[in-house]
Amino acid sequence: MPQEVRGVIARAKGEPVTVETIVVPDPGPGEAVVEVQACGVCHTDLHYREGGINDEFPFLLGHEAAGVVESVGPGVTDVAPGDFVILNWRAVCGSCRSCLKGKPQYCFATHNATQKMTLKDGTELSPALGIGAFCDKTLVAAGQCTKVDPAAQPEVAGLLGCGVMAGLGAAMNTGGVSRGDTVAVFGCGGVGDAAIEGSRLAGAKTIVAVDIDDTKLEWAKDFGATHTINATKEDPVERIRELTDGNGADVTIEAIGLPKTYEQAFYARDLAGTVVLVGVPNPDMTIELPFIELFGRGGALKSSWYGDCLPSRDFPMLIDLYLQGRLNLDGFVSETIGIDDVEEAFHKMEQGGVLRSVVVL
Numbered sequence: 001m002p003q004e005v006r007g008v009i010a011r012a013k014g015e016p017v018t019v020e021t022i023v024v025p026d027p028g029p030g031e032a033v034v035e036v037q038a039c040g041v042c043h044t045d046l047h048y049r050e051g052g053i054n055d056e057f058p059f060l061l062g063h064e065a066a067g068v069v070e071s072v073g074p075g076v077t078d079v080a081p082g083d084f085v086i087l088n089w090r091a092v093c094g095s096c097r098s099c100l101k102g103k104p105q106y107c108f109a110t111h112n113a114t115q116k117m118t119l120k121d122g123t124e125l126s127p128a129l130g131i132g133a134f135c136d137k138t139l140v141a142a143g144q145c146t147k148v149d150p151a152a153q154p155e156v157a158g159l160l161g162c163g164v165m166a167g168l169g170a171a172m173n174t175g176g177v178s179r180g181d182t183v184a185v186f187g188c189g190g191v192g193d194a195a196i197e198g199s200r201l202a203g204a205k206t207i208v209a210v211d212i213d214d215t216k217l218e219w220a221k222d223f224g225a226t227h228t229i230n231a232t233k234e235d236p237v238e239r240i241r242e243l244t245d246g247n248g249a250d251v252t253i254e255a256i257g258l259p260k261t262y263e264q265a266f267y268a269r270d271l272a273g274t275v276v277l278v279g280v281p282n283p284d285m286t287i288e289l290p291f292i293e294l295f296g297r298g299g300a301l302k303s304s305w306y307g308d309c310l311p312s313r314d315f316p317m318l319i320d321l322y323l324q325g326r327l328n329l330d331g332f333v334s335e336t337i338g339i340d341d342v343e344e345a346f347h348k349m350e351q352g353g354v355l356r357s358v359v360v361l
């Protein structure tokens with residue numbers, strides 16, 4: 001029997017979101033219905049609401065979630081009812097050209113549920129990032145459910161489903177930060193702070209946090225930044241060079257998505273170093289760099305999608321580290337809120353006052 005539950009819907013570009021009744025079908029082959037316990041509010045949800053992703057309104061928002069599998073469809077063997085899972089938007093296909101090359105973390109044909117959730121009048125919903133989890137229950141592809149230790153609280157665990165994983169992975173996977181490295185992170189919101197946390201976990205000796213907001217720089221210190229730079233008060237490139245024996249950082253991570261800060265990250269990097277772009281640019285942005293510098297400095301310019309994570313490999317491992325007290329995930333939860341408070345949480349996010357508001361269901 002299809003079920004009727006509450007969900008947060010963005011009906012039209014720029015309009016405040018509403019809580020409405022949605023219809024969740026029973027899981028078909030390869031699908032699962034998950035009882036959502038917690039879901040973080042991410043910038044991407046706001047981008048959907050603003051029409052910045054596509055025009056496929058109405059959207060069912062929410063995608064940084066953890067919960068318990070309620071039921072599974074035919075042929076599902078990897079998860080079972082009762083399993084505590086983090087939802088992911090990289091359910092790898094196993095058969096695309098990247099998967100076949102042994103690089104499933106770049107899978108080009110990830111799975112989502114085949115059936116659609118709808119409004120009561122039958123209007124099909126577009127779930128954010130193929131998840132849609134500001135709702136009591138959601139329908140996903142079974143591969144989007146990653147089983148982790150249920151000892152972790154859902155409001156903390158769910159954050160690995162998007163932004164925090166993106167930042168941790170930008171440092172640990174894409175940037176390949178390792179012990180003794182020097183790192184500079186531009187932008188100290190949720191993703192940037194996760195990149196700082198990932199650098200700390202990987203053993204970086206110097207972690208420089210750059211932002212224009214002193215409050216955010218304080219947060220960055222809590223996650224392991226060894227030095228902070230307020231870019232409105234001093235030149236970040238010069239200061240990073242000073243802090244790294246005049247050389248620049250081994251790995252620089254841009255977590256904002258602006259040409260100006262990308263350029264700073266480019267020049268604040270040591271010879272043969274790595275620049276990682278994890279901030280998401282707008283489609284109209286361009287960047288100009290002296291071509292000889294691209295060649296002359298060597299190294300690597302990389303982009304990090306979802307922290308190049310492989311959910312089945314990374315989520316359970318990171319939850320284990322969290323439960324051992326070695327990974328700070330609690331620090332990302334600024335507040336827990338109800339399903340009716342998402343619109344207000346968007347405003348707080350725009351004002352920069354929170355790392356993550358998490359809806360608890």
Ligand SMILES: [Zn+2]
Pocket residue numbers: 092093094095096097098099100104106107108109110
């Ligand atoms: Zn694939």
Ligand SMILES: [Zn+2]
Pocket residue numbers: 042043044045063064162163
């Ligand atoms: Zn997200």
